[in-house]
Amino acid sequence: MQTLTAQTNTLDKKDESLKTGLAASAGFLTFVAGLNGGWLGPLIPSIAKFQNLPLSQVGYLVSFLCAGCFISQLSGPKILSLLGGKKALIVGSLLLAAGMVFLGLAKGLPAILISSLLVGLGTGLNSIAGHVAILRYFKEHAASALSKLNIYYGIGALLAPQIVQLSGADKGGNYLFVFLVSAFLAALTSVKLKKLSGLQDESPEDESPDDESEADKTLPLPVTLSEGRVVTLPLVLVCLVVFLYVGTETATATWLFTYMQDNQKLAAQACSLAVTCLFVGLTSGRLLSIKASKIFKNEQVTLAALSIMFAAFMVLNLIKPSLPVNIEFVCLFTSFMIGFGFGPIFPQIIAQTAALVNNRPPLVSKYTSYAISSGAVGGIIMPGLAGQIMAHTSIGLTMQAITALSATLTIAYLIFLSNNKKYRKVEL
Numbered sequence: 129m130q131t132l133t134a135q136t137n138t139l140d141k142k143d144e145s146l147k148t149g150l151a152a153s154a155g156f157l158t159f160v161a162g163l164n165g166g167w168l169g170p171l172i173p174s175i176a177k178f179q180n181l182p183l184s185q186v187g188y189l190v191s192f193l194c195a196g197c198f199i200s201q202l203s204g205p206k207i208l209s210l211l212g213g214k215k216a217l218i219v220g221s222l223l224l225a226a227g228m229v230f231l232g233l234a235k236g237l238p239a240i241l242i243s244s245l246l247v248g249l250g251t252g253l254n255s256i257a258g259h260v261a262i263l264r265y266f267k268e269h270a271a272s273a274l275s276k277l278n279i280y281y282g283i284g285a286l287l288a289p290q291i292v293q294l295s296g297a298d299k300g301g302n303y304l305f306v307f308l309v310s311a312f313l314a315a316l317t318s319v320k321l322k323k324l325s326g327l328q329d330e331s332p333e334d335e336s337p338d339d340e341s342e343a344d345k346t347l348p349l350p351v352t353l354s355e356g357r358v359v360t361l362p363l364v365l366v367c368l369v370v371f372l373y374v375g376t377e378t379a380t381a382t383w384l385f386t387y388m389q390d391n392q393k394l395a396a397q398a399c400s401l402a403v404t405c406l407f408v409g410l411t412s413g414r415l416l417s418i419k420a421s422k423i424f425k426n427e428q429v430t431l432a433a434l435s436i437m438f439a440a441f442m443v444l445n446l447i448k449p450s451l452p453v454n455i456e457f458v459c460l461f462t463s464f465m466i467g468f469g470f471g472p473i474f475p476q477i478i479a480q481t482a483a484l485v486n487n488r489p490p491l492v493s494k495y496t497s498y499a500i501s502s503g504a505v506g507g508i509i510m511p512g513l514a515g516q517i518m519a520h521t522s523i524g525l526t527m528q529a530i531t532a533l534s535a536t537l538t539i540a541y542l543i544f545l546s547n548n549k550k551y552r553k554v555e556l
Contacts, residue, residue, distance in 0.1 A: 147265045149271075149324045150214060154258030155280040158319050160310050161251045161286025163291075164193070164228075166407055169385045170292045172304050172399050173481070178303070180480045181237055181388070187515035190382050192241045194374075196227075196248020197255065197505035197546030201501040204256030213264070216257035218321045224250030225314040248504075250314070256500055260493050263482050274475035275418045282411030282471065285381070288405075289400040305497055330482045363495060366481050367502035371429040372537035373473050375506030379530050380466065381406065382511040383523065388459055393449045398456050402463045409464035413471020420472070426483075427545055430476045434538045437469025441531040474503075484548075 133444040168190055176186040195365055201209070207216050227246030234240045239373070258277060266273035288306075297303040384406060388399040420429045444462045458498060481499045485491035510533065 136395045137523040149178075150160065150217075150261055150321075151265065151277070153217060153321050153324070154261055155277055156320075157217065157224070157254040157314065158258060158277055158280040158285040160224065160313050160317070161254065162281035162286075162407070163286075163288045163306075163310050163313075164247065164251065165281065165381055166285030166403065167289025167292045167297075167306055169382045169403055170289050171248050171297060171306070172301055172382070173386070175240070177391075179236065179240065182519070183385060184515040184519040185237055186240075188241060188512050189244045190378055190511040191508045192244040193251065193506045194378065194511075195243040195250030195470065196250075198248075198501050198504035200249045201497055201504055204253070204260070204497040204500075206258060207253065208257060208493060213257050214321055214324060216253055217228055217261075218318045220250045220253030220257060221314045221318040221321070222250070223247075224254065225311040225318070226250075228307045228311035228314070232304035232311075250503060252448035252500075254267035256497055259478060259496055259500065263478075263492050272418050274479055275414045275421065275472070278475045279411055279414045282407050282414055282467075286404050286407035286411055288290060289428070290349050290387075293397060293400050294520040322458060360484070362484050362544065363481075364497065364549040365540070365547055366477060366484070367499050369541050369544055370474070370477055370499045370503040371506040371536065372533065372540055373470075373477065373506070374503030375510030376530060376533045377470055377474075378507040379510040379514045379533065380470075383514055383518065383526055383530070384463065386518070387523050387527050388463075391527070392447065392455060392459050394456055394459060398460070398485040402460055405460045405463040406420050406467040409467025409469075410471045411467075412464075414469040414475065415471075421476070422481075426480055429472050430480075432540065433469050433472040433476070434541060435469070437466055437473070438531075438534050438538055439536050440465035440469060441527075445528055445531055487494075 130388060159161050172183060172186050172189070175189070176183045179186065204216075207219075211219065224247055227243055227248075227250055231243035233242060233246060234243045252553070259274065262273045262277050270323075291297075291306055291309070292303075295302065295305050297306050381403065385399045385403050387398065388402045389393045417429055418431070420432075440462050444459070444466065447455065447458055447462065451458075478496060478499060481495050482492045485495055510530075517529050
């Protein structure tokens with residue numbers, strides 16, 4: 129009997145170690161996604177110069193990356209059911225590595241856009257597989273675990289602009305170096321994942337309905353259409369919120385460098401530092417949200433974050449180079465506060481999305497896929513739209529449009545809360 133107990137404990141420890149390894153790999157791939165998100169904005173002027181293309185056209189790199197994310201994220205539940213979480217992450221990491229190599233070597237607008245699409249396919253697959261794995265293996269601490277996962281994105285994004293500065297990639301065509309860095313890291317992660325043998329790599333659909341608690345069975349189920357899609361008003365609203373959030377964040381990250389350079393007249397180094405401050409704030413906000421989620425309701429944390437974000441955007445638009453203050457310091461601090469507001473929003477919303485179906489597989493996989501895919505659509509549309517506003521008006525009006533987008537995001541979340549009477553706090 130003691131031998132059997134010892135064997136069971138050993139297996140449990142091994143399983144926990146493998147689950148932790150899978151979560152760490154997902155976090156590392158999220159870190160690589162953060163690198164890409166953090167240095168594309170500062171690199172856009174350099175890519176445009178090297179490729180001899182207008183800034184507004186090169187801005188579509190972000191849109192094509194998000195389009196690739198949308199394709200893989202929307203098909204995420206199907207891919208996960210076929211491959212399982214670990215294999216999906218391996219495929220995603222290899223797609224990401226290949227896309228980054230091609231992006232660094234590509235010449236001409238069609239080639240760089242296709243390469244960016246490939247990067248997006250890998251990034252999106254990693255995102256949906258990583259989030260579903262966290263929700264599956266750490267469901268009792270969903271919001272906190274998702275915040276930890278997304279902290280990796282912030283760390284990568286805050287380091288990225290400084291890597292660009294140190295490598296000199298913002299001054300010419302040697303941006304191939306920074307793209308090869310992320311390609312190497314993604315390929316390295318795929319090797320690590322292959323070594324994680326022994327983990328039961330189940331798809332979300334493999335979860336037995338018998339595992340549901342009696343309380344789960346008494347909750348009202350969403351309306352299920354004949355095609356197998358799950359549609360409710362709260363789902364539609366939460367998808368709108370994620371759409372607006374990702375659109376606001378990607379548009380800000382894409383054009384903040386240009387805004388600081390052209391509108392606030394900061395030096396290139398200070399502009400890169402502003403992007404770094406944005407993601408330092410984002411990472412700090414997610415770190416704080418891990419603790420805050422254990423004290424306050426998820427919707428309270430989200431509302432506080434939205435308020436900070438919008439207030440910081442308003443201040444950013446009021447700053448003028450002619451003001452009798454240290455403009456550089458104010459711009460950097462405001463960028464930090466925008467990121468600080470951004471930080472908690474995404475992981476909190478994804479946790480609330482899973483809570484809509486009481487964390488039931490396979491509905492969690494479907495809901496998470498729909499929500500994250502909606503965010504990818506926001507990333508497709510908003511940076512390119514902001515670039516067109518800049519091309520036809522000015523970068524100042526572009527930032528005002530992004531600020532209006534952040535206000536719309538806040539209103540949409542309030543509508544979501546008011547129409548989701550059955551929403552309950554994710555227990556942490």
